[in-house]
Amino acid sequence: xxxxxxxxxxxxxxPVVGIDQTKGDFQYKVDYAFDAGTGLSEDTVRYISSVxxxxxxxxxxxxxxxxxxxxxxxxxxxxxxxxxxxxFDKIRYYLSQGQKPKRTWDEVPxxxxxxxxxxxxxxxxxxxxxxxxxxxxxxxxxSNIKDIVAKQGVIFVxxxxxxxxxxxxxxxxxxxxxxxxxxxFSALNSAxxxxxxxxxxxxxxxxxQPLQAYFRINAENFGQFERTLIxxxxxxxxxxxxxxxxxxxxxxxxHSAVVELVALKGAxxxxxxxxxxxxxxxxxxxxxxxxxxxxxxxxxxxxxxxxLTMKYPGVVLKGERARGEVLSIALANDGQHQDTGAKMIHAxxxxxxxxxxxxxxxxxxxxxxxxxxxxxxxxKGCKNNTExxxxxxxxxxxxxxxxxxxxxxxxxxxQHEASVSKVxxxxxxxxxxxxxxxxxxxxxxxxGFINDLARQFPMEYSVELxxxxxxxxxxxxx
Amino acid sequence: MSQLEIKDLHISIGxxxxxxxxxxxxxxxxxxxIMGPNGTGKSTLAKAIAGHPDYTITSGDVVLDGKSVxxxxxxxxxxxxxxxxxxxxxxxxxxxxxNFLRAxxxxxxxxxxxxxxxxxxxxxxAKMDLLKIDRKFTSRSVNEGFSGGEKxxxxxxxxxxxxxxxxxxxxxxSGLDIDALRIVADGxxxxxxxxxxPGILLITHYQRLLDxxxxxxxxxxxxxxxVKSGDKSLALELEAKGYDWVxxxxxxxxx
Numbered sequence: 001x002x003x004x005x006x007x008x009x010x011x012x013x014x015p016v017v018g019i020d021q022t023k024g025d026f027q028y029k030v031d032y033a034f035d036a037g038t039g040l041s042e043d044t045v046r047y048i049s050s051v052x053x054x055x056x057x058x059x060x061x062x063x064x065x066x067x068x069x070x071x072x073x074x075x076x077x078x079x080x081x082x083x084x085x086x087x088f089d090k091i092r093y094y095l096s097q098g099q100k101p102k103r104t105w106d107e108v109p110x111x112x113x114x115x116x117x118x119x120x121x122x123x124x125x126x127x128x129x130x131x132x133x134x135x136x137x138x139x140x141x142x143s144n145i146k147d148i149v150a151k152q153g154v155i156f157v158x159x160x161x162x163x164x165x166x167x168x169x170x171x172x173x174x175x176x177x178x179x180x181x182x183x184x185f186s187a188l189n190s191a192x193x194x195x196x197x198x199x200x201x202x203x204x205x206x207x208x209q210p211l212q213a214y215f216r217i218n219a220e221n222f223g224q225f226e227r228t229l230i231x232x233x234x235x236x237x238x239x240x241x242x243x244x245x246x247x248x249x250x251x252x253x254x255h256s257a258v259v260e261l262v263a264l265k266g267a268x269x270x271x272x273x274x275x276x277x278x279x280x281x282x283x284x285x286x287x288x289x290x291x292x293x294x295x296x297x298x299x300x301x302x303x304x305x306x307x308l309t310m311k312y313p314g315v316v317l318k319g320e321r322a323r324g325e326v327l328s329i330a331l332a333n334d335g336q337h338q339d340t341g342a343k344m345i346h347a348x349x350x351x352x353x354x355x356x357x358x359x360x361x362x363x364x365x366x367x368x369x370x371x372x373x374x375x376x377x378x379x380k381g382c383k384n385n386t387e388x389x390x391x392x393x394x395x396x397x398x399x400x401x402x403x404x405x406x407x408x409x410x411x412x413x414x415q416h417e418a419s420v421s422k423v424x425x426x427x428x429x430x431x432x433x434x435x436x437x438x439x440x441x442x443x444x445x446x447x448g449f450i451n452d453l454a455r456q457f458p459m460e461y462s463v464e465l466x467x468x469x470x471x472x473x474x475x476x477x478x
Numbered sequence: 479m480s481q482l483e484i485k486d487l488h489i490s491i492g493x494x495x496x497x498x499x500x501x502x503x504x505x506x507x508x509x510x511x512i513m514g515p516n517g518t519g520k521s522t523l524a525k526a527i528a529g530h531p532d533y534t535i536t537s538g539d540v541v542l543d544g545k546s547v548x549x550x551x552x553x554x555x556x557x558x559x560x561x562x563x564x565x566x567x568x569x570x571x572x573x574x575x576x577n578f579l580r581a582x583x584x585x586x587x588x589x590x591x592x593x594x595x596x597x598x599x600x601x602x603x604a605k606m607d608l609l610k611i612d613r614k615f616t617s618r619s620v621n622e623g624f625s626g627g628e629k630x631x632x633x634x635x636x637x638x639x640x641x642x643x644x645x646x647x648x649x650x651x652s653g654l655d656i657d658a659l660r661i662v663a664d665g666x667x668x669x670x671x672x673x674x675x676p677g678i679l680l681i682t683h684y685q686r687l688l689d690x691x692x693x694x695x696x697x698x699x700x701x702x703x704x705v706k707s708g709d710k711s712l713a714l715e716l717e718a719k720g721y722d723w724v725x726x727x728x729x730x731x732x733x
Binding site: 421429438444447450 | 528529531552553555556557560561562567568569570571572577578636640
């Protein structure tokens, strides 16, 4: 087995909304020197580890994770049966540089080209996103931002490099916030992960500009099994942005990332995700942060597209006065299921948490909110606020809410509000009678629904989000 | 000059005929009041002309400037120059009046043409001053938590901004106290004085509104059609004699 160079085919796994993925499919050279083939076995894991020239402890970690993954049943006792449709034997778990996807710009379906145009994506990025070019030339932007933050002592690298070059920092926290056995898919990720970011922000350093995974697209970022670990040392502050609103082309139907955040005393981490998956993708992600004394972790999470997304960002409020927040928006269009929510585990006095979740179901789209808020009896002065609002667009949509709030003792406070509203025919008629088309009227109603949340997003993200919703609504009107 | 011709219009809800042969021509600048008791089809007429999907036009035609609007979607009718001031305007949570109107104005522009934001706000503020509306109003969500008077003023502001050729005003006076009524009427009257004055179909149950918006024509609607037309004195006569008078006269005429 000839180990290829480190950079993986980032472009290989990026999808587009609503397309027939058999159309203009990617083709691979059959050359097993360059990939792990399909299916998952101990050999697959050993191969990945050897390609990455990993330390023995990491190989052990992966193999143990594989066993955990194989032993754990599918969580279909509470989650959707659709999970059973994932065929693990047909999945390609690792691709290396030798396996560039082959496809020309002419082979890219017209609707995708049109979507890129509508979203205003620059020419050179379109080719990358459409999978024509394996690499997007963002090297300059990435090394630029890397240099700027490096001056402050910030480490911003990919997961492989992080574990190899800085084990003294990353090994201590790696797999600690989300243990391998947390769930079946965190175990899968632990066995086969590659890609993702490793970030360390030293004591007291406040990173001025948001760090974007986008900057390191060509450094194997958009992996199927990303592993991200962000550590903000005492008093440090950092904002991280993941994904972009551009529809992503995928050669794989399973994406299962693990993201761990550690905010030490007085630190602040904000993690922003906007994802727009093709509607054949299973997107099963585990995200959790630990907030120490006086620290703050905020997840902003927008999920659009995919066949099934299961994602419940969480914060363990470990130190006194720690704060946790999850702001999420999910849009489920026809044939899609957004199963999202939040987890707040209070583990110290005077900790506060806030959850605001908004979901939009269109047509046959289905959205589910699952929340856990846990405040044990021995604590005092803890507060939680949970709001979940669902918007239904047409009668076939479905929404469910499963909030599990367990607040023990009488020295803590919690507040929970849930609402379900509909975009009524009368509301649409009212807007149409002012000259807006049906699609414009729906976009406006949806944007209005998420407006108070979207305002908290960075400007460029809320603008992109609005454009995305416009496009989704356009497609939903018959 | 623009005009709306309603020609022998028949409208049903489901299988039930509501409007049964309504004919009227409204020219730009004219105010036609439609009066009549509840259930005679006044609101149905307005909503159907605007294109509400619950109403079926079974026969007849609605022609704006020589072109039938019946095959058009509600938004196409609006862009062609029709405006419906709602009796019960919908709330649009999270969408500010400024953004809503901006989208409506933008929808009237050619594709690729960009709205001049400065000019837009200048015009919006001028109209608001005219209607004595506080500037803070524009950042509130459309109709959400509005009082009856605020909702109706919001309708009139939209009408002023969109400058329709013909406005259908459905029971604009309902739910208004006398002060609110006066403010709304002032707003409508101000538009009547402009060169782009719309033709107005003023649907009302009470004569009261007509003290403030003096109509050029008054029509009495009964059982889905106009049974009597006249000038503003007809409204006063109705007020004095009540709708029973019309019923009896109508019954006598058809007997």
